[in-house]
Amino acid sequence: MPELPEVETIRLGVERRLRGRTLTDIELHSSRATRHEADLSAYAELAGRRVLEVARRGKFLWLVLEDSPRALVLHLGMSGQLLALSSPLAAPLRHAAATLLTDDGGALAFVDQRTFGYLRTSPLLPTPDERPGGQGTVLPDVPEVLAHIARDPLDPHLDTGAAAERMGGTASAIKRVLLDQRYVSGIGNIYADEALWAIGLHPEVPAAAIPQEQLWELIRTAAEVMRAAVEVGGTSFDALYVDTEGEAGYFARELAAYGQRGAPCRRCGTLIEKLVVGGRATYVCPSCQTRGWVT
Numbered sequence: 001m002p003e004l005p006e007v008e009t010i011r012l013g014v015e016r017r018l019r020g021r022t023l024t025d026i027e028l029h030s031s032r033a034t035r036h037e038a039d040l041s042a043y044a045e046l047a048g049r050r051v052l053e054v055a056r057r058g059k060f061l062w063l064v065l066e067d068s069p070r071a072l073v074l075h076l077g078m079s080g081q082l083l084a085l086s087s088p089l090a091a092p093l094r095h096a097a098a099t100l101l102t103d104d105g106g107a108l109a110f111v112d113q114r115t116f117g118y119l120r121t122s123p124l125l126p127t128p129d130e131r132p133g134g135q136g137t138v139l140p141d142v143p144e145v146l147a148h149i150a151r152d153p154l155d156p157h158l159d160t161g162a163a164a165e166r167m168g169g170t171a172s173a174i175k176r177v178l179l180d181q182r183y184v185s186g187i188g189n190i191y192a193d194e195a196l197w198a199i200g201l202h203p204e205v206p207a208a209a210i211p212q213e214q215l216w217e218l219i220r221t222a223a224e225v226m227r228a229a230v231e232v233g234g235t236s237f238d239a240l241y242v243d244t245e246g247e248a249g250y251f252a253r254e255l256a257a258y259g260q261r262g263a264p265c266r267r268c269g270t271l272i273e274k275l276v277v278g279g280r281a282t283y284v285c286p287s288c289q290t291r292g293w294v295t
């Protein structure tokens with residue numbers, strides 16, 4: 001499943017292709033992909049409008065369109081791809097859920113083999129904190145259907161202190177808390193393990209036992225690891241993850257903990273072990289990821 005860096009990589013690609021372009025048509029190929037929309041005429045309202053911004057909050061993307069009170073919201077699900085085409089095809093791509101046609105003669109195909117992804121339209125509402133709605137937008141608006149999604153560590157407008165305070169209020173293992181969308185959104189299994197390794201913290205330490213400053217540093221570290229992943233196009237954990245140009249990501253070769261069972265820790269040489277925390281495969285260095293905080 002794509003995690004934040006992969007979705008952000010795709011957002012950057014969509015932004016390069018669509019920002020400033022006019023959507024000449026939105027072709028829908030799959031009723032499953034529009035399962036959350038009662039009235040499909042909403043899409044016709046969006047055609048003919050210029051794309052002003054391509055924004056993201058958590059793993060959701062949305063297009064802000066000129067003079068439109070509604071945004072086009074996309075979720076990639078388990079296997080969704082957004083593929084840039086230099087010209088529209090005579091027939092939709094295999095597994096295509098929708099195709100967005102643009103006034104430069106190009107197109108963006110939403111391809112989703114496992115069909116957990118979807119698109120929908122949603123009215124834009126003012127953000128309660130009056131800050132921009134997410135990454136990629138300067139407008140203090142967020143689609144109504146995303147208003148309940150917490151800001152993520154890549155979002156420059158995340159209130160890191162408040163997120164650290166929420167996390168410190170629970171006795172659950174820190175790995176579970178990092179994955180729990182109620183505290184901070186969008187940290188998935190790969191980047192939770194990488195952030196805990198980077199900061200030298202054991203995944204089973206109760207969040208409440210970790211000082212606030214270290215929780216704050218952990219969120220910042222997760223953001224740094226994810227930004228480094230965006231730099232190389234994300235992690236291609238399976239063949240289905242590619243960016244808008246069809247390219248795989250290269251962060252897999254940078255992974256220090258995730259998936260590294262039996263490999264020597266890059267910091268201390270101890271072999272990386274695999275545990276299960278909160279039902280999720282978890283990779284840890286048993287020597288230098290401490291159970292208590294050591295400064």
Ligand SMILES: [Zn+2]
Nearest residue numbers: 265268285288
């Ligand atoms: Zn180590």
